[in-house]
Amino acid sequence: MINILEAAETVRMITRENLDVRTITMGISLLDCISSDLNELCENIYRKITSKAKDLVRVGDEIAKEYGIPIVNKRISVTPIGLIGASACAKPDDYVLIAKTLDDAAKEVGVNFLGGFSAVVSKGMTMAEENLIRAIPEALARTSYVCASVNVGSTRTGIDMDAIRLLGNTILETARRTEDRDSLGCAKLVVFCNAPDDNPFMAGAFHGVTEGDTVINVGVSGPGVVKTALESVRGESFEVLCETIKRTAFKVTRVGQLVAQEASRRLGVPFGIIDLSLAPTPAIGDSVADILHEIGVEYAGAPGTTAALALLNDQVKKGGVMASSYVGGLSGAFIPVSEDQGMIEAVEAGALHIEKLEAMTCVCSVGLDMIAIPGDTKPSTISGIIADEMAIGMVNAKTTAVRLIPVIGKGVGESVEFGGLLGHAPVMPVNEFGCENFISRKGRIPAPIHSFKN
Amino acid sequence: MKKVIITVIGRDTVGIIAKVCTYLADHNVNILDISQTIVGGYFNMMMVTDPTDSSVGAGQMSDDLTALGEGMGLSIRVMGEDIFNAMHRV
Numbered sequence: 001m002i003n004i005l006e007a008a009e010t011v012r013m014i015t016r017e018n019l020d021v022r023t024i025t026m027g028i029s030l031l032d033c034i035s036s037d038l039n040e041l042c043e044n045i046y047r048k049i050t051s052k053a054k055d056l057v058r059v060g061d062e063i064a065k066e067y068g069i070p071i072v073n074k075r076i077s078v079t080p081i082g083l084i085g086a087s088a089c090a091k092p093d094d095y096v097l098i099a100k101t102l103d104d105a106a107k108e109v110g111v112n113f114l115g116g117f118s119a120v121v122s123k124g125m126t127m128a129e130e131n132l133i134r135a136i137p138e139a140l141a142r143t144s145y146v147c148a149s150v151n152v153g154s155t156r157t158g159i160d161m162d163a164i165r166l167l168g169n170t171i172l173e174t175a176r177r178t179e180d181r182d183s184l185g186c187a188k189l190v191v192f193c194n195a196p197d198d199n200p201f202m203a204g205a206f207h208g209v210t211e212g213d214t215v216i217n218v219g220v221s222g223p224g225v226v227k228t229a230l231e232s233v234r235g236e237s238f239e240v241l242c243e244t245i246k247r248t249a250f251k252v253t254r255v256g257q258l259v260a261q262e263a264s265r266r267l268g269v270p271f272g273i274i275d276l277s278l279a280p281t282p283a284i285g286d287s288v289a290d291i292l293h294e295i296g297v298e299y300a301g302a303p304g305t306t307a308a309l310a311l312l313n314d315q316v317k318k319g320g321v322m323a324s325s326y327v328g329g330l331s332g333a334f335i336p337v338s339e340d341q342g343m344i345e346a347v348e349a350g351a352l353h354i355e356k357l358e359a360m361t362c363v364c365s366v367g368l369d370m371i372a373i374p375g376d377t378k379p380s381t382i383s384g385i386i387a388d389e390m391a392i393g394m395v396n397a398k399t400t401a402v403r404l405i406p407v408i409g410k411g412v413g414e415s416v417e418f419g420g421l422l423g424h425a426p427v428m429p430v431n432e433f434g435c436e437n438f439i440s441r442k443g444r445i446p447a448p449i450h451s452f453k454n
Numbered sequence: 455m456k457k458v459i460i461t462v463i464g465r466d467t468v469g470i471i472a473k474v475c476t477y478l479a480d481h482n483v484n485i486l487d488i489s490q491t492i493v494g495g496y497f498n499m500m501m502v503t504d505p506t507d508s509s510v511g512a513g514q515m516s517d518d519l520t521a522l523g524e525g526m527g528l529s530i531r532v533m534g535e536d537i538f539n540a541m542h543r544v
């Protein structure tokens with residue numbers, strides 16, 4: 001029988017330390033929707049999503065109420081549309097029509113976001129996938145719920161530099177099309193290396209072709225819980241520190257596992273994975289940077305930050321894997337800037353720069369995330385930053401991602417307000433030395449030597 | 455039988471247990487166990503209940519008791535037992 005202290009601890013985690021289940025994401029395969037007729041394809045997509053996910057939001061809300069645990073987001077991921085639209089879409093505008101269909105379906109079922117306006121082009125682009133990438137700016141400007149992602153590299157295939165060159169322009173164009181909203185469109189566009197097929201988190205979620213027809217994936221959160229637990233072990237050894245993080249991660253993940261099983265049972269959809277991520281929000285006390293501070297660095301970005309983050313990330317996984325038999329997705333600590341009040345303060349204090357963030361991405365998930373940069377940044381510079389981050393993922397056999405927001409009309413020293421979970425961000429300086437001659441080369445970077453495992 | 459755990463946290467005042475119990479009795483919710491403690495002047499109570507024969511569902515019970523708590527300056531939460539077991543038992 002549970003005792004009163006355990007009950008009080010659970011209640012405190014939820015009410016005071018922002019413990020929540022960040023998302024229940026239903027993955028839906030659209031492979032059986034494929035048609036060479038665009039209108040028929042769109043009808044099939046709309047019908048499949050609105051039938052499979054019709055109860056998702058209601059069931060999520062019911063579980064939240066019965067267990068007293070907030071479930072912040074209910075979301076959908078679909079098969080990469082670059083594949084689904086290949087035989088029906090002859091031009092980028094055709095893909096925009098699919099994006100609008102996805103948007104309508106997401107609105108109908110009441111989810112927060114729908115991910116999967118995506119292309120997986122780690123080795124090369126088909127004409128269809130290139131058209132999808134060219135459609136992204138218009139698609140994100142004309143929809144509210146759709147998220148886009150492009151996987152441009154992997155440890156097995158190398159890096160598609162042609163796609164990266166195209167994306168430098170795509171990101172800037174997306175920023176221009178949503179200039180009136182502080183270039184918000186770019187917050188819904190992620191570039192990946194080694195993208196997982198079962199990621200429940202936005203903006204990078206898509207339902208990979210390795211998945212079944214429908215699946216329930218759950219992303220947990222809980223930076224505030226870890227931070228509070230660490231307050232009680234100030235000055236203690238690394239062993240005590242690690243043990244505390246592991247125990248806390250276990251508890252947090254078990255809540256996710258319970259919610260995932262319940263959602264799976266009630267919706268009649270197989271359970272896929274739990275994503276063990278420490279996902280911050282702009283709320284005070286829900287910050288990964290605050291955990292790093294508690295571990296012992298003055299601000300995120302100070303010397304020692306990368307080591308502290310490596311430790312944190314590893315212990316979260318070690319505690320979490322015991323709590324669920326199926327762990328997947330991104331699983332690690334997220335270090336977005338605009339979505340984490342402690343990160344924002346570190347940038348404003350001058351402690352944290354893009355280069356340090358890049359180093360931090362070597363030891364955690366996921367990448368350069370939600371970073372506002374000057375709107376007049378050159379496309380080749382954006383491509384160069386992406387290429388660097390992809391190389392880290394490729395060589396280290398891990399997922400890396402880039403979500404940069406060139407804020408049109410704004411420069412270093414100004415800030416942008418995205419609102420809600422996306423937060424606000426100071427515009428950060430980028431290295432302005434050129435890389436045009438590197439980015440303008442055609443083709444791809446070969447797979448690294450350690451990919452040859454056969 | 456799915457047990458429901460009710461936790462009450464707040465400043466200690468007269469009649470807290472009485473009001474919660476009255477609500478539960480009125481709605482045919484059986485109380486299996488009660489424990490309480492006072493930490494730093496704050497009242498902490500945990501009730502293990504069985505709502506099998508109750509006239510209200512867990513959702514309604516949660517809404518009603520939250521409202522009851524707010525009227526007395528207390529935080530009352532109604533949560534399925536599973537979440538505590540998941541978190542605190544291997």
